[in-house]
């Protein structure tokens with residue numbers, strides 16, 4: 001393998017590790033945090049982080065896709081290449097779906113959320129799988145050891161997996177030890193004040 005080829009593969013690996021192996025998972029963890037937040041400002045910050053990390057990831061994927069289509073074989077004859085090229089398409093579709101989301105009050109919002117969640121989670125899982133198959137392709141092509149990278153990536157994914165599962169359980173953990181009926185209550189005041197309603201609607205993403 002010539003030095004130039006090696007350089008291309010390292011750039012390719014780096015771009016996809018950062019985008020699909022890091023930014024997309026972080027963006028998903030962040031938007032999942034907003035589910036527990038009632039206050040508008042925090043929800044907006046989580047939304048902003050989700051949208052920014054995902055759009056940044058798509059920019060890096062675009063750069064990586066252009067480079068790989070220009071410099072690699074375009075043969076798509078192994079698992080890594082096939083999953084990879086499918087992911088290029090799915091990531092764009094997903095970002096487009098995020099940008100074209102209906103408002104929270106719209107009837108279509110539930111269907112949109114379901115589609116965005118299914119496709120987003122697919123991209124998330126397939127992206128992680130393809131970083132592993134990419135590392136194997138790197139070993140095949142260069143005969144260099146990938147063990148440290150596999151260990152490092154696995155450690156990162158274990159942390160992300162733990163946080164993902166922990167998010168589901170955090171509210172339940174907090175409720176432990178609270179006697180039923182003694183939970184702190186909040187009083188919700190209905191309002192027809194237009195100013196408050198407009199502000200509330202602005203808080204939603």
Ligand code: HEM
Pocket residue numbers: 009010012013014016017020021068069072073074075076078080081082083084085087088126127128130131132133134135137138141
């Ligand atoms: C989710 C992330 C990734 C995606 C979507 C992806 C996508 C692709 C695609 C579509 C190709 C075929 C390009 C062509 O032939 O025109 C390819 C090739 C390749 N990728 Fe990735 N890649 C990813 C991550 C990685 C990583 C982390 C590495 C590690 C260095 C890597 C190493 C390689 C290598 C060595 C090839 C050359 C083809 C081969 O020998 O099979 N990829 N990748």
Ligand code: HEM
Pocket residue numbers: 024028031032047050051054055057058091092094095096097098099101113116117119120121123124205
């Ligand atoms: C490749 C890019 C993207 C991926 C992989 C992705 C993935 C996801 C996933 C998996 C969820 C559901 C999280 C959960 O509850 O488990 C989600 C929620 C959401 N995403 Fe994205 N997303 C992407 C891009 C975007 C963009 C660009 C926007 C907007 C500009 C966006 C807006 C939202 C919103 C508003 C929600 C929360 C929906 C709700 O709770 O009603 N997403 N995203």
